[in-house]
Amino acid sequence: MIYNFLRIGILKKIILYSIIPFVLFSIYDFYIIGANTFSNYPLIIEFFAFIIFIIYFFYEKMQTVVLYPLYQNISFWICVALFTYFTGNFFVLIFSKSSYDSEFKSQMKLIYSFITITKNIILCLAMFANEQPEGTDESLNIPNDVNLDEFSLTNYKNN
């Protein structure tokens, strides 16, 4: 989804090619840790990558010239929802294996639930975004095969 939202080709390629090492790492991590234990490392990497990509998406949106507010854009609200989810749960995920205390677990659940509900509400808001078509670029682009410069000062003087 983020892949489709971004405009720069090189970053899209990075996202595409980073899937392979990430999948390999996840399989390796699963193999090392074992099926009965929860490993948070692949998830931390995933969350971190998403946060970076979404920040870049916002940066790209700031650079783009638009004629309508950003909050009318569905992709913006989806990114806001995901950004809230990934940033809000980032520390929960990091500390998920630090303690097995019941009070800590309930606090973790509370934060996770609050963030997830907020994310879902924002995703619902995205449904109401009234997206507008994008404008066209205006510049005098003369095709290369149109000869308008047959004339030059030297051949003019020679004639």
Add this chain to the structure above:
Amino acid sequence: MFFLQVQDTSGIPRLMFVGTLAMLILAIGIIVFVIFHQRKVIRYQLQMKKLEGEKQQILLNASIRFQEEERQRIAADLHDDAGPLLATARLYLNENLVNQEKAQQLQSILSAKQIIDDAILLVRNISHSLMPPTLKNFGLESATTDLFQKISGSGSVNASARFHDYRERLKVDAELLVFRIIQELVNNILKHSNAGFIHLTQNANGNHLYLRLHHDGKGIVQSEFDKLNHNTHGLGLKNIASRMKVLNGRIFFEIDSSQTYYKVTLEVPKNTIV
């Protein structure tokens, strides 16, 4: 991640809560910043749009003023030249003519005939200035070549025009607008640039017709054209801009990379609705 795996677990819930809160504040801050920045950009764009609207208004006013000036010029030509000529001819052909001698009658008729011929020529000149007959009968290519030959014939400037691909003629009204733009540009070059030569090249591609004027005088670049267009003075350039707008075409002023001559390029859609 090992740095976060602290031995003392009592402070972890607090650390997690503070970390989450900080991350959320950071996220909200970024989102709010993006929205506000974008709103600022939109406000700026709206301001630009408003300025563009004002520019359009100036162009419209210029166009109306130009039309009025043209009407006044025609009215003056008719009133000051054609009017007195016809009045004089009427004087020669008054009722006393029948009482005059035959030789005097002939003289009066010849004089009246001469005056009427002059009036016909004058009316023809006025009509030609409104719609050049070469343009109407033979098209833009002939009219432009004719114009450039006339300029070159005067001896002051070396002028030439070359049409590469004009098999498909524009509509008569569109041709007239393009011709008027060329006339205005050439007129400006002759008046202000002190050029030694003017050369026009025409070509076509797809749905567009391209015309490029080269001259070695003192010209202007696009930024200067835009600036002059926003000024209340400079009716000629505003007329060019408004005509281009009617044609749904574009105009671009630039200096050649060799810095020796200026170029003005016109892009006109072939199927323009005029």
